[in-house]
Amino acid sequence: MRGLFQSALFARLAGARTLSTTSDSLTKSVTAAAISSKLPSKAQVPMPRGKFTSPSVFLQTIGRGCDKFAPKFKTWEQLFSASGEVMKHELGIGPKPRKWILMWTNKFRLGIDPYFIPTSKKHEIKRVDRLARMKRRGRT
Numbered sequence: 001m002r003g004l005f006q007s008a009l010f011a012r013l014a015g016a017r018t019l020s021t022t023s024d025s026l027t028k029s030v031t032a033a034a035i036s037s038k039l040p041s042k043a044q045v046p047m048p049r050g051k052f053t054s055p056s057v058f059l060q061t062i063g064r065g066c067d068k069f070a071p072k073f074k075t076w077e078q079l080f081s082a083s084g085e086v087m088k089h090e091l092g093i094g095p096k097p098r099k100w101i102l103m104w105t106n107k108f109r110l111g112i113d114p115y116f117i118p119t120s121k122k123h124e125i126k127r128v129d130r131l132a133r134m135k136r137r138g139r140t
Contacts, residue, residue: 045080046109055079062104063116066097080105 052058056070058079072091073079084102087093093101104114 043080043106043109045077048076050113052108052113058104058108058114059101061114061116062100064097064100064119066101069093069097069101080109 048054052061053076055073055076055078056067059070059073060067069091072093073082079101082091084098087098087101088095108114
């Protein structure tokens with residue numbers, strides 16, 4: 001009985017060692033393939049579809065005040081090729097709308113047409129209270 005247990009244990013260890021060697025070589029080959037292949041440095045610019053033919057329509061549809069940034073994006077290609085750094089430094093877009101625009105451009109690339117998502121009432125009430133408090137203190 002003991003010999004059977006030892007041989008089963010040895011077989012498990014030998015299998016694990018073989019599996020480890022296999023996974024190491026697989027990792028090396030996948031890494032080499034990734035390095036040697038030419039990966040696109042930037043995501044592709046999708047073709048306009050449906051009612052989304054201009055940056056202004058796109059930004060107006062996603063809401064949250066992004067439509068005021070429409071003049072900063074002259075073309076469809078500029079909207080979809082602008083990175084977060086470009087939007088921040090060159091176009092002067094703040095963090096919240098910048099993240100919102102980047103999220104929706106990525107969803108559009110994946111085939112999801114933009115739609116309006118309103119802010120929650122809870123956040124809207126907090127914002128109104130904060131503005132009223134600032135006004136009372138004279139910090140407008």
